[in-house]
Structures are given as structure tokens and as C-alpha cells.
Amino acid sequence: MKKYTIKDIAKLAGVSKGTVDRVIHKRGKVSQTALDKVTKLLEEIDYQPNLIARSLKNSKNYHICVIQPDPEIDPYWQPCTKGVDEAINEYKSFGITIDSYYFNHAETHSFLEVNEEVLKQSPDAVLITPVFHKESIEVIKKYNAKNVIVSTINDPLELNGITSYVGQDLIQSGRIAASLMEMIAPKNQEILIIHLDEVFNNSIHMQLKEKGFKNYLKNLSNSNYNLKTYSLQQSDLDEKLHDLLNNPNNVSGIFVTTSKVYSVAKIVQDFPDLDIKIIGYDLLDENIKYLKNNAIDFLINQNPKHQSYLCITQLAEYFLFDKKIPKQKLLPIDIVNSENFDGYTND
Amino acid sequence: MKKYTIKDIAKLAGVSKGTVDRVIHKRGKVSQTALDKVTKLLEEIDYQPNLIARSLKNSKNYHICVIQPDPEIDPYWQPCTKGVDEAINEYKSFGITIDSYYFNHAETHSFLEVNEEVLKQSPDAVLITPVFHKESIEVIKKYNAKNVIVSTINDPLELNGITSYVGQDLIQSGRIAASLMEMIAPKNQEILIIHLDEVFNNSIHMQLKEKGFKNYLKNLSNSNYNLKTYSLQQSDLDEKLHDLLNNPNNVSGIFVTTSKVYSVAKIVQDFPDLDIKIIGYDLLDENIKYLKNNAIDFLINQNPKHQSYLCITQLAEYFLFDKKIPKQKLLPIDIVNSENFDGYTND
DNA sequence: ATCATTTATGTGTTCGAGCACATTTTTTTG
DNA sequence: CAAAAAAATGTGCTCGAACACATAAATGAT
Numbered sequence: 173m174k175k176y177t178i179k180d181i182a183k184l185a186g187v188s189k190g191t192v193d194r195v196i197h198k199r200g201k202v203s204q205t206a207l208d209k210v211t212k213l214l215e216e217i218d219y220q221p222n223l224i225a226r227s228l229k230n231s232k233n234y235h236i237c238v239i240q241p242d243p244e245i246d247p248y249w250q251p252c253t254k255g256v257d258e259a260i261n262e263y264k265s266f267g268i269t270i271d272s273y274y275f276n277h278a279e280t281h282s283f284l285e286v287n288e289e290v291l292k293q294s295p296d297a298v299l300i301t302p303v304f305h306k307e308s309i310e311v312i313k314k315y316n317a318k319n320v321i322v323s324t325i326n327d328p329l330e331l332n333g334i335t336s337y338v339g340q341d342l343i344q345s346g347r348i349a350a351s352l353m354e355m356i357a358p359k360n361q362e363i364l365i366i367h368l369d370e371v372f373n374n375s376i377h378m379q380l381k382e383k384g385f386k387n388y389l390k391n392l393s394n395s396n397y398n399l400k401t402y403s404l405q406q407s408d409l410d411e412k413l414h415d416l417l418n419n420p421n422n423v424s425g426i427f428v429t430t431s432k433v434y435s436v437a438k439i440v441q442d443f444p445d446l447d448i449k450i451i452g453y454d455l456l457d458e459n460i461k462y463l464k465n466n467a468i469d470f471l472i473n474q475n476p477k478h479q480s481y482l483c484i485t486q487l488a489e490y491f492l493f494d495k496k497i498p499k500q501k502l503l504p505i506d507i508v509n510s511e512n513f514d515g516y517t518n519d
Numbered sequence: 520m521k522k523y524t525i526k527d528i529a530k531l532a533g534v535s536k537g538t539v540d541r542v543i544h545k546r547g548k549v550s551q552t553a554l555d556k557v558t559k560l561l562e563e564i565d566y567q568p569n570l571i572a573r574s575l576k577n578s579k580n581y582h583i584c585v586i587q588p589d590p591e592i593d594p595y596w597q598p599c600t601k602g603v604d605e606a607i608n609e610y611k612s613f614g615i616t617i618d619s620y621y622f623n624h625a626e627t628h629s630f631l632e633v634n635e636e637v638l639k640q641s642p643d644a645v646l647i648t649p650v651f652h653k654e655s656i657e658v659i660k661k662y663n664a665k666n667v668i669v670s671t672i673n674d675p676l677e678l679n680g681i682t683s684y685v686g687q688d689l690i691q692s693g694r695i696a697a698s699l700m701e702m703i704a705p706k707n708q709e710i711l712i713i714h715l716d717e718v719f720n721n722s723i724h725m726q727l728k729e730k731g732f733k734n735y736l737k738n739l740s741n742s743n744y745n746l747k748t749y750s751l752q753q754s755d756l757d758e759k760l761h762d763l764l765n766n767p768n769n770v771s772g773i774f775v776t777t778s779k780v781y782s783v784a785k786i787v788q789d790f791p792d793l794d795i796k797i798i799g800y801d802l803l804d805e806n807i808k809y810l811k812n813n814a815i816d817f818l819i820n821q822n823p824k825h826q827s828y829l830c831i832t833q834l835a836e837y838f839l840f841d842k843k844i845p846k847q848k849l850l851p852i853d854i855v856n857s858e859n860f861d862g863y864t865n866d
Numbered sequence: 867a868t869c870a871t872t873t874a875t876g877t878g879t880t881c882g883a884g885c886a887c888a889t890t891t892t893t894t895t896g
Numbered sequence: 897c898a899a900a901a902a903a904a905t906g907t908g909c910t911c912g913a914a915c916a917c918a919t920a921a922a923t924g925a926t
Contacts, residue, residue: 174580175580175614177881177882178883178884179882187905188906189883189906189907190885190906191904191905191906193883193884194904196883197885200903201904203904203905206905220611220612221612221882222575222578222612222881222883223613224574224575224614224839225575225578225882226882226884227883227911228575228883228910228911229885229910230883230884231569231572231911233521233522264567265569265840266570266571267522267569267571340862344858344859347858348856348858350858351857351858355703355856356702356703388858469702492571493612502862504859504862505862506854506859507854507859509698509702509854510698511694511698511735512852512853512854514691515687515850516851518849519851524912524913525912525913526912534875536912536913537876537877537914537915538875538876540914541875543913546915548874549874549875550874553874553875568912568913569912569913571913572881572912572914573913574881574913575880575881575882575883575911576880576912576914576915577914578881578882869924869925869926870924870925871922871923871924872922873921873923874920874921874922875918875920876919877916877917877918877919878915878916878917881914884911885909886907886908886910887907888905888907888908889904889905889906889907890903890904890906891902891903891904892902892904893902893903894901895900896897896900
């Protein structure tokens with residue numbers, strides 16, 4: 173029950189706290205006798221250093237920079253900002269400063285510029301969203317050279333030099349979408365996979381999701397869907413989809429691999445005679461609207477807010493209390509429908 | 520960027536740190552002049568006290584007692600224990616001691632006995648699962664009289680004197696089950712609602728879930744299910760259900776309001792000709808097994824592990840850093856199928 | 867104006883760990 | 897065996913906030 177301190181142990185072992193300290197931190201300069209005695213006591217007592225005291229002694233001001241796509245340009249990133257803001261608020265009283273930097277999700281040079289700026293600051297850690305595969309590897313190497321800790325969210329990236337990745341298993345994510353589609357879309361008909369992004373995107377997000385989706389449906393024994401994939405820009409979508417649905421077809425479901433699913437739902441609403449199930453990603457207000465009126469059947473929540481918040485929490489607790497950071501943390505993949513979205517938006 | 524300390528402010532204001540301290544804590548004995556000067560500075564600088572230092576100064580050993588049903592008797596409570604163990608581990612280095620007490624979920628007197636024992640200990644806080652409505656109110660009053668903070672999980676309880684409730688919206692939980700059932704169970708047929716508990720249970724859990732379930736289905740315009748409710752003990756289930764399904768019927772779905780859904784799935788498996796959708800609660804190993812082979816279609820995750828962990832976290836951060844505890848925290852209600860259960864069990 | 871009281875202000879210690887530096891003990895060497 | 901070098905041990909300050917206690921200034925009473 174009683175909490176032992178270094179002083180207690182020193183007294184019990186008949187040595188000074190300096191010696192105990194040297195044993196604990198293995199800094200040598202301790203006689204075998206003293207070492208044995210203290211080590212034994214530490215074991216017996218199961219000594220736990222007071223992390224609050226330790227943290228106070230080691231107190232520095234830590235600086236974390238967050239680099240993410242501009243939420244004004246793509247609302248998917250808004251919750252991410254929210255998570256960061258919460259973390260800022262939570263850790264400001266612990267001497268941890270967090271700065272946000274936004275780049276334009278459509279332009280690689282914007283990403284590079286922002287990173288240059290951050291590099292100049294030499295922060296203790298950066299949290300980046302490596303949406304641009306090639307460029308990200310490039311800048312991460314620069315951070316490594318300057319001994320800046322690199323944490324990532326959202327986009328998986330196989331690379332040494334990344335301390336932490338918080339995100340989701342994207343292939344599994346596609347499989348989940350497929351399993352839901354199978355439950356609700358009439359069998360043996362056509363299913364569209366639509367990659368939709370209003371901006372250029374060289375990430376592997378969509379490919380992995382498609383892979384998982386197809387993989388699941390391929391292995392079904394009791395049903396057989398006809399899959400068609402379309403990679404579209406927002407601007408082309410309207411014409412293409414109207415074209416498709418105006419002609420005779422047997423589409424029973426559409427899987428949209430991004431958060432822009434609302435724009436698909438909007439168009440499909442123009443065809444009330446067709447019964448097309450729609451599954452897409454993320455709890456944008458616009459998506460929730462269509463979820464509520466059942467134009468969208470399921471959304472899969474990628475939980476960007478939790479991703480960013482958790483990632484910063486890991487860094488903060490590492491700095492403050494030396495807590496180990498797991499190399500990878502895969503968040504649960506939430507299935508969201510018109511009845512349970514509330515719990516994921518209200519927190 | 521620079522972090523201001525009390526000393527800094529004292530120097531800037533031309534007073535001693537004692538005076539600054541008195542202003543911050545409104546302990547009086549400060550002249551109007553000094554008060555104004557210091558207050559102004561605190562505002563300007565947006566002074567944030569170093570919570571680590573404050574915590575060290577105020578360091579006490581805090582004691583939390585957890586009172587929950589014995590996980591050996593009902594495996595639903597196993598994750599709850601896991602969450603507690605994680606919290607124990609996490610906070611032991613911060614001078615927070617957590618003790619677990621188990622009672623027999625079938626016997627109110629066991630619950631009362633355990634609480635008497637805990638009362639004797641006079642802990643700083645208790646975390647209880649108020650499964651017995653009447654008895655819980657009774658013991659909570661006793662804790663209040665001794666100024667022991669009371670946190671609750673799992674079962675909502677309208678009562679002053681409860682500092683925190685972490686759980687779910689159970690009516691909504693029922694609605695979610697219904698919305699899923701509607702998506703997968705053929706329309707205009709019969710749906711069974713089964714309350715199933717191997718032990719006596721005077722909680723309101725099942726009633727609220729049933730209410731939500733019915734409420735959702737009642738308001739449907741395009742489908743009409745015939746609902747039948749059964750309150751069964753595990754021992755009666757076998758005979759009753761066989762009886763039902765052996766005779767001509769048009770059951771298209773079963774909603775089990777507890778984690779014992781596996782025993783229903785097991786029986787339904789004996790009728791391979793019937794296509795009956797099953798929805799129930801919680802990620803017990805046994806349930807996952809049936810989820811994987813599609814005998815169970817959906818599980819709703821009540822996340823007992825997160826409930827207990829979060830609840831203790833709230834208390835710990837209150838003790839250590841004076842963080843406010845929200846009166847109520849409703850966790851998201853996770854929809855789980857054969858593809859996404861992994862993310863909810865592996866953490 | 868003087869002393870007593872009240873009120874205001876400042877000083878110094880504590881919390882527990884970490885580390886620099888001072889001091890003591892042991893070992894080595896000429 | 898003494899002096900020098902090396903190894904072991906102990907002491908004391910620091911981190912920032914909190915608070916008890918000491919001291920100083922301002923007010924009141926005679």
C-alpha cells in the first residue's frame with residue numbers, strides 16, 4: 173500500500189540515495205555489495221519511480237508540429253483538426269506546444285514547402301499525414317537526419333524512421349464494406365466501385381480498399397456479383413453516372429472508396445425507381461444527411477479525429493512519462509448507419 | 520512559446536511569489552494594487568500552472584475500489600476486469616492504488632456484503648456496476664455519507680450522488696439492433712425478442728433495449744414485422760425454442776438482448792432449412808465463433824473494457840490533475856459483424 | 867507620537883527524482 | 897609505507913507550485 177521512494181530504499185539498504193539512483197539507472201560506480209543489496213530491495217519492494225516527480229525534474233518544453241491537408245479545402249480533414257485542438261488544450265499545461273500547418277491536398281509542392289518550414293523549426297516531433305507517397309519518404313528522411321520524431325496517421329507507409337502509425341487496416345476496411353454490401357444488395361447483379369476525389373491523389377488508400385472489397389466478394393460461394401470499377405473526378409461523375417443509370421442496367425449497389433460518397437447519393441436520388449444500396453466513407457455532415465434519409469445505407473468511419481488525437485497523446489506521454497510508443501496502432505473500423513452515427517460524431 | 524512560472528510573474532509584477540500564489544488561489548491578504556497588477560499579468564500571459572509540479576506538491580496516495588460481478592460466473596464481465604487491470608498498471612506509478620472486488624451477479628446479498636467491506640476501507644472513490652437497482656441506491660447513499668466519490672458503469676441510474684456514469688444509450692442500442700434487423704430479415708414475418716440471462720437480473724437493461732427495438736420497428740412505413748417477446752432462463756431456452764421452431768412458423772429474425780446470444784445461435788443451427796437472422800450483444804469468444812460462421816449476423820458491442828478503463832481514467836486524472844469529470848459519458852454503440860470484430864477485440 | 871493590531875508581503879521548506887560535485891574509501895604504484 | 901590514482905559513496909541543489917511561517921507596512925487606539 174505504502175509508496176516507497178528512493179529515500180526509503182536508501183535508508184533500508186543503509187546507503188545514500190545517490191547510490192540507489194546509480195543502481196536504478198545502471199550508471200556504475202557502485203560496489204558489488206551495495207549493488208546486490210539495493211537490487212534485491214528494489215525487486216522485493218517492486219519499486220515504481222514516481223513519474224510525476226521524474227517528469228518535473230526532466231521538464232523541458234516540447235514542441236510538436238502537425239502537418240495535414242487544409243480542412244477548408246477538403247472537409248474530411250476537419251475532425252483531424254478537432255482532435256489536434258483537443259490535444260493542444262489538454263497538454264498546454266504540461267509544457268507541450270503543438271503547432272498546426274496546413275498544405276493543399278492537391279499540390280505536392282505545397283506539401284514540400286510546409287515541411288521545409290517545419291524543418292527549420294526543428295521541433296521535437298512531427299505528426300504528418302503522408303498522402304503523397306514519394307514526397308513523404310523524402311521529407312521523412314530529412315526529419316530523421318535532424319532527429320525529429322516522425323509520427324504518421326491516415327496513410328500507411330512502409331518505412332524505417334517512422335516512430336508511429338495510427339490508422340486503419342485499409343484492405344480489411346474494403347472487406348467490411350463488401351460484407352455489408354452482400355447483406356443488403358440483391359445477389360447476382362452489378363456493383364459499382366467508384367473512386368472519387370475532387371483533387372489529385374497519389375495515395376494508396378483507394379487501391380487497398382478496392383482490393384479488400386473485391387477479395388471478399390470473390391470468395392463468396394452463394395452469390396456472384398458483377399463488379400465494375402470507375403476512377404472519376406468529381407466533375408466527371410455527374411455525366412458518367414447519369415449515363416449509366418439512364419440506360420438499362422442491373423446495378424444493385426455502389427461502393428464509394430472516399431468520403432465524397434454524398435455526391436454519388438445525390439445523383440442516385442434522381443432515380444427513385446432503382447433500388448441501389450450505397451456504402452461509403454466517413455461522417456461528413458453531408459454524408460450524414462443522406463444516411464439519415466437512407467439514401468446512403470452504411471458509412472465506414474475512419475475516425476480521423478481519434479487518429480490525430482491518439483497520435484499526439486502517444487507523443488505527449490512519451491515526452492512526459494517516457495511511455496513507449498507502439499509502432500503501429502490500428503483503430504477499429506466502425507460500421508455506421510442511420511441509427512448509431514450519433515455516438516461517433518458527439519465526442 | 521516560453522512557459523511562464525509563478526516566479527516569472529512575481530518578478531514581472533514586482534512582488535513575491537507568495538503574493539502571486541495568493542492571487543491565483545484567491546486567498547485574500549493582497550492589496551488592491553498588487554491584486555490588479557498580478558491579475559492583469561496573469562491574463563495577458565494566459566498563465567497555465569504546471570500541472571506536473573502542482574501534482575507533485577499535492578501528492579497523496581489515492582485509493583479506488585472497483586466493485587463488479589464476478590467474471591468467472593458471467594464471462595461478459597471479463598473485459599471489464601481487463602480494463603481495470605490496464606488502469607491499475609497505468610496508474611500505479613502515480614500513487615493511485617486500485618483494488619478489485621467481485622460479487623455474485625445472482626445474489627443481491629453478495630453485492631451488499633462486498634460493499635460493506637469496501638465501505639470499511641474508506642477509499643477515495645468507488646467504481647460500481649449498479650446491476651441491482653434498489654440495493655445500489657442504498658449503498659450509494661452510504662458512500663455519499665462518507666464522502667466517497669461514486670462512479671458507475673454499465674447500468675444507468677438516475678440519482679444524485681453519482682459523480683460519473685460511463686455507458687451507452689440502451690434505448691438507442693435497441694433501435695440500432697432493429698435497424699439492422701430490418702436491413703437483413705425478410706419483411707412481414709415474425710421476429711422474436713428474447714431476454715436471456717442465466718442468472719436473476721433486476722436491472723433495466725433488457726427492458727430499455729426492447730423498448731428501443733420495438734419503437735424503431737413500429738414506426739416503419741414499408742414493412743411490418745410481427746414481434747413476440749420471451750423472457751427465458753438459460754435452462755428453459757432449449758425446450759422452448761425447439762418447440763417453436765419445430766412447428767410451422769415464419770420467424771425471420773431473433774434479437775437477443777444479452778450477451779448469451781450464442782446459446783440461441785447454437786439451437787438455431789439445428790434448423791438449417793430456416794433462414795433466421797440473429798442479432799445480439801457483446802464480443803464473447805463464444806459469440807465471435809458464431810459470428811464468424813455467420814450463425815450470428817450482427818453483434819452490438821457494449822465495450823465493457825473501455826467503460827471500466829475510461830471510468831478509472833477519469834478518476835485518476837481528477838485526482839492527479841484536477842481534471843473535471845463529466846457527469847455522463849455515452850460510448851458509441853459499435854455494430855460488429857464477421858469482418859470488423861477484430862478491431863474491437865484486439866486492443 | 868507610541869504601541870498594538872490588522873493587513874500585506876516575503877522567505878523558506880516540501881513533494882521525489884536526477885544529477886553535479888564534494889568527500890570518503892579503496893586500490894595501485896614508486 | 898606514503899603518495900597518487902581510482903573507485904565508491906554521500907550531499908545538496910534543481911524542477912514549479914503550495915503553503916506555513918516570518919517579517920514588514922499600514923492602520924487604529926490611546
